[in-house]
Amino acid sequence: KQEVTQIPAALSVPEGENLVLNCSFTDSAIYNLQWFRQDPGKGLTSLLLIQSSQREQTSGRLNASLDKSSGRSTLYIAASQPGDSATYLCAVSTGANSKLTFGKGITLSVRP
């Protein structure tokens, strides 16, 4: 059974710092990996999707990488801002019909 782990559960950094959020998964036979952002009390917003054949994806200050063989992904946030404060979740798809297995998320706080 696929398991997704995100450590640490919470992170606090000063504004302007470049940071890396980690995600690991136990079954490397994935179709894709998706990073989401969730603000308190809200739904999930998709940030980046990496297909299993890809190594990385970029969107603005965000860069996500995927190493399937080692079961790891990282989300890199450049020049962090207080508006980046949120919970970041990663999820992997290992079957048909796009079913996802989620990590528990990393709650990021960026201090002004």
Next chain:
Amino acid sequence: DVKVTQSSRYLVKRTGEKVFLECVQDMDHENMFWYRQDPGLGLRLIYFSYDVKMKEKGDIPEGYSVSREKKERFSLILESASTNQTSMYLCASSPQGQGAYEQYFGPGTRLTVT
């Protein structure tokens, strides 16, 4: 832009009531999903549907049922609400394929059962 809407942002129901949570998507997606999210447990899949009138159980289907009579609408039903069903409920949709597509989420319904 894909839009997934949920009928209520906040809902308060009493134990034993029948509760309907509605989800509508406007992008003609074949797949639709219901999750619940609880502190310390993360998101867990309750049910999903890959076509009209088709459904499959997720990881935690007990106490829930679903209905999909039209492609754009997926309903989650709590036949007899209980306090342990107090949670945040999230609906999502995606195109059909070999897991290669993004899931798009609605804003969530915070359900409190008293």
